[in-house]
Amino acid sequence: MSEQLFKSFAIIGAGPNTGIHIVKAFLAIGAPILVIARPASTNVTALPADDPNLKVVRADYTSASEISTVLREHKVDVLISTVTLVFGGVVGQNVLADAAKEAGVKLFVPSEFGIKPQLAKGGLAFQKTDFAVYAKSIGLPTLRVFNGLFYEFVPWLTALADTGKFHIVNKGETPGSFTAVSDVAGYVAHILTTQPPSRLLDVEIQIEGQRATLSEIGALYKGRAPVVHCDALPTEGVVNAHFRTFFQKHVEAGGGSCGWNPVTESDDAESASKDNSRWEGHHWLTVSEALEQ
Structure with missing residues (x-):
């Protein structure tokens, strides 16, 4: 018996750098997606206004109970985070993880979308490493996507x-x-809607344009x-x-x-694009x- 694919998707942090591109990638393939925006966010004005597959709700990112309620109401299978590292959003992902776990979300896609973070405190993007450890500690499956530099x-x-x-x-x-934002966005939408859960849970993806x-x-x-x-x-x-x-x-x-x-602290060049093949026939x-x- 084949596995049932994920059906319900939500994204937090649909900003102009990565998030909005992922939203549009889902819409381009006709896949419904829920955008959870901050109460005062203006980023949603850049989203399509008349696409039936797009729904926008507003919630406080610092409130696990509020986010959890939204996720439960919409029966979300996969929660994607594209919160920014620069302004401390990645640090706040613990709250989002707690909300996802409580709501029964099956997969959390954290805000990686770049190079692999360093492990030590004070290292480059070490906060992302800290989050990965936290998600594992609460039993929340993750899919980490590394694409090098945009x-x-x-x-x-x-x-x-x-x-x-x-x-x-x-x-x-x-x-x-080096990878284009549009390729990363399209890849995320593609694998989440076509790959069985067993190929995505607690997996690290490596792609390279x-x-x-x-x-x-x-x-x-x-x-x-x-x-x-x-x-x-x-x-x-x-x-x-x-x-x-x-x-x-x-x-x-x-x-x-x-x-x-x-x-x-070594590089395996051959493995850098090991997961490109999951998007068969795509021109990077x-x-x-x-x-x-």
């Missing part, structure tokens, strides 16, 4: 958007995984923006320059690859294709 993230990481120059810390010659170095990506801007190699990003006019420098150094060490192992955007869009 192509769309590169202009911010290199301070191109701030200075008009493509800054590369040190040599920028270590390969990393293209393997490239920052130097190779910088070369694509030839004629449009100068490439500058530096020891650190300039601080004038560049918000969080120290963090971006730290991030680039982590990529240079190998941490930008989906094949990166935070425990051994290259860096140059994504930049042209």
Whole structure:
């Protein structure tokens, strides 16, 4: 007897960076999705207003009982989180996990969608590691999706958007995984609606649109923006320059690859795209294709 697929999906954090793209990916394949928005959120104004497969409710993300009530009322099988790390949303995922567990949610997709977090306190995105440990401790199955760096993230990481120059810390010659937001969103919608639960529960997904170095990506801007190699990003006019420098150094060490192992601090390039095959026949955007869009 074949397994019954997940039928009911909800997302928390449908913001412009990742969440809204996942919502639209579900709608594109005709799959219903519930958006749980903060009471004062304006992000919902960017969502389609007349799609019968879209429903929006508002709830307090800090209230496990309020979120749990919404999840139970809509009989949600899978809860997707795209809350932001930068503004502390990932830290608040424990509340969402408690709500999901209490409501009988079958799978929680936490806000990973990027590189693998470091394990030690104070390491890059270590809060995501802490959440994974917490979810396991309460018996809540998770699906963690790692896609390396978003192509769309590169202009911010290199301070191109701030200075008009493509800054590369040190040599920028270590390969990393780069994936388009649209590919990640489409992949999430595809596997959650087509894969049996046994292939998704407590699984770590590794996908990669293209393997490239920052130097190779910088070369694509030839004629449009100068490439500058530096020891650190300039601080004038560049918000969080120290963090971006730290991030680039982590990529240079190998941490930008989906094949990166935070425990051994080594990279297995062949495993970086091991789960691309779950979306059979899909064309993954290259860096140059994504930049042209």
